[in-house]
Amino acid sequence: MKLTIPKYLKGFPRNYYGNKARLMNHIFAVIPKHAKVFIDLFGGAMVTGYSAKRMLGVKVITNDILRYSYLKGKVFIANNGTLLSDEDLKMLCAPNARKGISARKLYGHIFGKKNATFIDNWTANIPKLSDPIKRDIAVLIPIICTNKHFRFAATHFSSNEMPTGGMQLWEVDLQEDVIRYAKEILPKLVCDNGKDNEVYNQDSVELLNKVKGDVLYVDSPYVCRGSRYEDNYSFWDDISKVLTNKADEIGNRYDGKCVTIPYTDFTTRASSLLGFTEILKRAKHIPLVIFSYNTTSDIAVEEIANIANVYGRTVTTQSIKYHRPITNKANNRDTNEVLIVCSNDPNYKPTFYNPEPEPPTVPTKAPHGTKEWAKSNINCCQGCSNDCQYCYAKSFAIRFDRSTPKSWKNIQIRKEVLSKKFNKRSGTIMFPTSHDIVPENVDACIKVLKSILSTGNKVLIVSKPNFKCIKKLCSELKEYRKQILFRFTIGSANNKTLKYWEPGAPSFQERLNALKYAHKQGFKTSLSCEPMLDGNIHEVIRKCRPFVTDSIWLGLANKLRQALSINVPGDKKIQKRATELIELQDDDFVQKLYKTYKNDSLIKWKDSLKKRLGLEQPTERGLDV
Ligand SMILES: C[S@@+](CC[C@H](N)C(=O)[O-])C[C@H]1O[C@@H](n2cnc3c(N)ncnc32)[C@H](O)[C@@H]1O
Ligand code: SF4
Secondary structure, three states: OOOOOOHHHOOOOOOOOOOOHHHHHHHHHOOOOOOOEEEEOOOOOOHHHHHHHHHHOOEEEEEOOOHHHHHHHHHHHHOOOOOOOHHHHHHHHOOOOOOOOOHHHHHHHHHOHHHHHHHHHHHHHHHHOOOHHHHHHHHHHHHHHHHOOOOOOOOOEOOOOOEHHHOOOOOOOHHHHHHHHHHHHHHHHOOOOOOOOEEEOOOHHHHOOOOOOOEEEEOOOOOOOOOOHHHHOHHHHHHHHHHOOOHHHOOOOOOOOOOOOOOOOOOOHHHHHHHHHHHHHHOOOOOEEEEEEEOOOOOOHHHHHHHHHHOOOEEEEEEEEEEOOOOOOOOOOEEEEEEEEEEOOOOOOOOOOOOOOOOOOOOOOOOOHHHHOOOEEOOOEEOOOOOOOOOHHHHHHHHOOOOOOOHHHOOEEOHHHHOOOOOOOOOOEEEOOOOOOOOOOHHHHHHHHHHHHOOOOOEEEEEOOOHHHHHHHHHHOHHHHHHEEEEEEOOOOOHHHHHHHOOOOOOHHHHHHHHHHHHHOOOEEEEEEOOOOOOOOHHHHHHHHHHOOOOEEEOOOOOHHHHHHHHOOOOHHHHHHHHHHHHHOOHHHHHHHHHHHOOOOOEEEOHHHHHHHOOOOOOOOOOOO
């Protein structure tokens, strides 16, 4: 069953692990119609409490130990209608010489000077808002707008003091984002359910002594890797300190720790089991307790059910297949999320959500990167001796601890792929996408290619071509010529430029010779000028065009600065070169390029340029258009 995110959550900040946006239908189905007060004990992203407020009309009581979650609760759940006016926004953006510790000093390297100055002015102006809810909104929006640019909400710092994944906001206009969020998105999300909703920043177990309700929803962290929210999300709590002028309380801003109230730890087995026992003991006055628990955890669903039985509850469960990041010992992404419904009524039978399977839908998001060219891809190595500075595969491998900036250039052949049989797949297969074909691995690549081609597959072979390797490929794969399209990457005709960005890759002349050779051998050929590495791609096009039968793709460097901050950490010179390249390829450059080649049937525009030029984007993978 496909679990979808409800439409009303569009724009609601969900960049938070463990949020249950996809399970709303399941959770709501087990809540009795007559329920009046819903308690969400572990609010987290506040998705569940917000959804209950909006869709069930019940009074919502929510809670979390983290300041970031607490703030969200105050703005989206307790708040029944307050927004920031145009005047408030104008006042908040006005310059204000601020005393105290500034965002510029603490996080200038992450935000960039302009954004950090904006935050400092904004922070200094927040106390001028007389309404406390408005002040909370003013603190929260810059955090949401920053968080949205971080691919992973869990944030740690590397030795060069950059957040995980080298995320930064230098190219973002934070002020513009904040104003847009305040004016266009927040008004669509803030709603009034006519109830005095409550929000707490307390230990869940302690809170149960104070609150009353009909339904208690318990979605604690699981006992598994990566579940310590208080460590993984400390950056967001620290930013909230900056925005509330309490930056001096942060302590070490890179230590992945936030200052919380004392709390029960639900990330270890022993204390979590004690925590559940306490919750069930203290929740006797609440008729229905619903746990959301995942089979990835070191505590089994049956153990929780047993505790509930001890406290006199009748337990019914529903298992829902759930795709999660790998966090368990078994390295398994396909887990089950289980709703453990514990009622005081021995005859209680919950209605579970069980929709008809949905018909398959056509993906609407425009495919990008390799998906624009091919439906699927195959690789047989890890690492690449070309060692391109901007390499996305490299930064990905470093981020997931599979490689280091230095070791990436050492190639490891994945033997298990060499013996694999590949069935016929629908659509073109791209080979390779995360390494290249070089003398060291050419035999392995040929073996894999033969196995792919022998079952009738069409293959797009993408390479910064080494002449000898292409010669070998042409001779070994000649019987499959009709199924192959070569795509050679050449981002500049200038060897100095190529050497700088792609230190281990062949020269321009060698790549051109390889292209000529493949063309002469009767293979279909195409060119990828992505990323264009200077302002003069015309020379590449002019020199290569006679040997291209299919297409010449033009594209910009995607997320260049981010990739560089991971691949060559701390190298300011290369960041400067990147800035120069990005500035060179500005709108004016892009428009001129388009004007020159718009009627050239050989030229195709990669997603990065299609977006900049406002051209129609394909809706299906692998159309190669
Ligand atoms: C799995 S998340 C909840 C996600 C939430 N149901 C949603 O859909 O957005 C668990 C949350 O529990 C919070 N937490 C952990 N220990 C806690 C405790 N002892 N008391 C209160 N909250 C706690 C964490 O900060 C985290 O935000
Ligand atoms: S050739 Fe491709 S895979 Fe190899 S380093 Fe360069 S960009 Fe990365």
